[in-house]
Structures are given as C-alpha cells and as structure tokens.
Amino acid sequence: MQIRRIARKILIPFLLTLIIVKVVGCTSSLPLPDIRPNPTPTPKVTSSRPRPKTIEDIAKKTTVFITGRGEPGSGVIVEKDKNTNTYYVLTAKHVVGIKPEQGERDYIIQTPDNQEHIAATSDNYDEKVIKLDDADLALIEFTAEENQIYEVAPLTNSLSSSIPVYAFGWTSCLKDDASLDKQFQQTKGGICELREDDEHGWDIRYTNNMDIRYTNNIVKQLSGGPIFDEIGRVVAIQAAFATVGEKEVGCNTIPKNPDNKYSDALGVSVEKNIHALNSKLLEKQSNNKRYKKSLFIKLDVDSKTAKNPNTKVKCRQPPKRCPPILPLGEEKCMSEFR
Template identity: 25%
Template sequence: MKKSVFKCRSEIGALSILFLALLTPNTYSQTQFEPVANESKAVESQVSSIPRSVLDIAQQVTVRILSDKNSGSGVIIGRKGQTYLVLTNHHVIANSSHKTYQILSADGVTHQGTLLSSSSSNSLDVAFLQFTSDRSYQVAQIGNSQQLTVGEPLLAVGFPNWYSPNPSRIENTRSWGNRAFTSSWGTVGMLLNKTIEDGYQLGYTNDIKGGMSGGPIFNKEGKLVGINGLMKSPTQGSKAIRFSDGTTASTEQSEKILSLNWGIPITTISQLRQWSAFIP
C-alpha cells in the first residue's frame, strides 16, 4: 500500500461496507439512479433529467480487474483492431505476485490482461492494461475534465470488494463477477490547480468503496472525466495536507480535501505517451 495523506485510501483489499441494491443472480447489482444523500434539491433535479443511457454506457465500458491477490475496477478507453486498452490505478495492479491479470468485461467474459505500463515512470497513480478479443466492446467517450465546475453532477462506478447487509455479516464479492457492479451519483466538490499526490485533483461527493479504484467517473453526458482512487477521510479533522509541489494547504482547505473522494482528471492522464499510442 502506498503512503497516502488519506488513511482510508480506496486501495484493493480495504475493508468497506457496501449496500448494493437490486441484487439478483446473473445481473448487475447497482445503486439507485440518483445523487447521494445530502445533495441539494437543484442537483437532484439535474440528475433526474439525465437519461438512463448514461448509466447504461457506464456499465458497458467498466471492467473488473482480478489478480492473484487483488481486485479492482477499470475502464475501456481505446481499441486497435481486436486489442482493447484499459485504464486503471497503479495501486490496483501493483501487488500482483505473478503480474497476471484477468479482465472481466460487461458480457461476463474473462480476458487475459497484459500490463503495458504503470505509474513508476510518470508520477501518476495510473496503469494501462490491454486484452485481445474478437468480440466487440464499447469504448468510453472521452470528456474534458478541464471544463468541470463545482456542483456539477458526476457518476462514479466500479466493483466494491465487500457487501454487508447488516453489521454482523460481511461478504467478499470477488466470486460475484459483474453482480458487484455499483454506481453512485454525486457532484464535483473541489477542483485543485495542483495535485495532492499522484495526479489527484478532482474532488467529488459520490459514495466510493474499496474496490472501486480505477473505476470511471462520468459527467452528465456520459463522457469519461476521471478515475476513482482516493477515498475521503473526514475523521482526520484538521490534518494538514501537503501538495506534490511541497506546499501545504490551509486548515480550511485541508478539512475540505479530507471530506471528499478524489480522482485523477482524464485530461491529465491523456497527456501520457501510452494514451496517444491507442487514442487519436
């Protein structure tokens, strides 16, 4: 596990409590198509007018990534012939003993994944995997994260590692396959002009659980604007947050940062060499 300003980082294997709705065999298990609690009436109104197709897109392009030790989430962002490019977090794939990965696509098919590169050389908590298939899979449409504004609705999705229907029962979802898929509506809570660490600049209010790391974040048009990675940690109170450039956030800013989940903006990721090799 990488050192983080957040003790409750959304790392693979982090014990999280997940409440999934609509749990039925061989189908997706997803949260309600609405914003998380405590969002304003204005935001609820915005989300209610967003077509169901946005969630459908999210389901089709989101994949589950499994290794010998971990499980996490990812998103299909490119295709060349029969080869697909998957974006995820570096910390999702970092602890694999054999460096082999299974990628579970929306149709329930498991593909052998190959690691192309990870954050060791680019200072971002991202990794690129690829898999080959003669089947046709939807590719995420790329949005512009620089155009996001505070208060704008966001959809975050992925595959949480744990399910807990009550305090006395906790179940690992690894064997569930796609049935662990879950989604959460929230809003942009903060946009930083510098990174907390490893490229994290997009703060948002959605309900994120361990195992959703690497999962996509969409705007209201269903376009990819970031990936999940850091979970909120409000219990740390007024802990000072240090930015990657060495400067320290104010007390007020630190408290706000700790109250939000954090993602890596897609515009930042799109500047990497591995991106341009697959995506025009």
C-alpha cells in the first residue's frame, strides 16, 4: 500500500511532463502567427514639377482675353486685393497702352469663365492702368463680384537660356466683337536667346526693352499672354512676333510645336521688371485712399528652378537690331518683328 502511494507520487508527475513535452514538440513545427504591427506604408515620392497638362490647367484658369481700343490681346491674372475682390492682370503695354476717348470702346477683360469685366474707360483709365516707362509691360485691374473667384498665376525671376517654355493666350477672327469667336491657343518652345544688357535688344515700333527670344509659334493677339516655365510659373510676357510665309491672324489653331512657317518671338521677362512694377503699384496706392494696406505683386518663393536641358535651343534666324527705347509709333527702325 505504501509502495503504491509512492509510485503514484513519482509516476503521475513524470507522465504529465512527458505529455507536455510531446505536445510542445508537435506544435513547434507549425508556423507561428505574425503578431507584429503592420508597418506604416511609405508615401510615394512625386515630383512637384507639373507636366505640360498641369501647366495648361494653370494657364486656362489664369489667362484672360482683353478687348478695347484696338487689336485684342491677352493677359494673365497675377495678384488679387482681397479687401475689394480686385484682380490685377499683367499684359503687354501696347495692348492697353492708349487711353480711350469719350465714345470709344472701353477695355474689357474676359475671364476664363466667360464673364466680361469692364476694366478701364475714358473716365478711369489713369486709375485702372499702370504702365512701365521703359518696358512693354502694364498692369490693368478689374473688380469682380463677390461670388466670382479667380486663380492667380505664380511669377518667378528664375530664367535661363534653353529652358522649355509654354506660351498661352486667346485669339479671334472677329474684330468688332472678338469675344464671340475667341479660341484658346497654346504653344511649346524654348528660350533661344537672352538679351545681355539694356543697350542691346530688339526694340521695335510698338515695344521696348524686350529681353528674351523664344521659339514658340506666336500671332498678333497673343501679345500680353503669359510664358510659363516647366514648373508652371510665369517667366515672361509675350510682346512681339515675326511673320514668315503665310500670315496668321488667329482664326485657326496654332501648331503647338515650333513650325518653320512661323518665326521666333520676343518677350519681356518678369525677372528684370518685377521691382519696377511694384514701385509703380506702390506709387499708385500712396495716392489712393481706397487701398487699406500695401499690395505687392509677389514672386513664387519656391527654391526650385527649371532644369537646364543638355540640348541648346537654337534661334531660327538673327533679328535686325534696333536702337534701345524707341518712342511709341516710331518707324525709323523696323525689324521683321511686329
């Protein structure tokens, strides 16, 4: 009896140990469940540089059509006064450069939503239009209704030769009511030459201080339209073009890529004129009490620069050089540019 009790005390724990070892040994060959937390997915790195389609979207939302006393032109919205819902359009001076007389057509800005805004009349022209003295640039303002909100195009002073550029604007075949038959134009090219200094340039009868030459196809009514870099920022304003072969008036869609039927075009850079524009704007604000605080035309603060391509962009042919700063209407020095 005593021996049986001792045997139970020894054998039962021993048998239990064997059973546990057997069970553990069997399960150790099975895969253990993964109970680690799911790793945080790594965000995809995308380039902040827009593709041409994105640049086109920016241009379509900021490029305007300007009609008034003379040939229609284009422009681009570059600033907004939030206090008054007033927008500022950068354009070529020769598009809005002549003050309308009593009874003449007002300057009207047609925005991308097809709304027409009376911008400058014979009575308020001097208040609504700011013109640079020595360059073919101007600012013209319009005030929209409270529910009319428009985008503003970024500007940059980053500019170098051979970078790809995209030019935009509106054209029309109808002179009397151009806004009824307008179409959006877009062309791609590159900057083939930058003016070295203020004493050498391509100054012709309508325009002064043009400092970039580019290979985009351009026609008359694109004057004042924006030139974007590949990041989607305005680097210059279109100012003049040259006619080669068939003359284009903007009735048809312009070829997007450089075409030998066209010649190179000339523009006025933001880089060399932004300070002069802001000086003129501040001067105007100081003489007008409706401005509650100083308004500046701002540059894009992004440090990115347009990538310089390995291939140099070549101009089609050398332009005829003219003396700097020709008075408006001067015809003594004529080049192939118009």
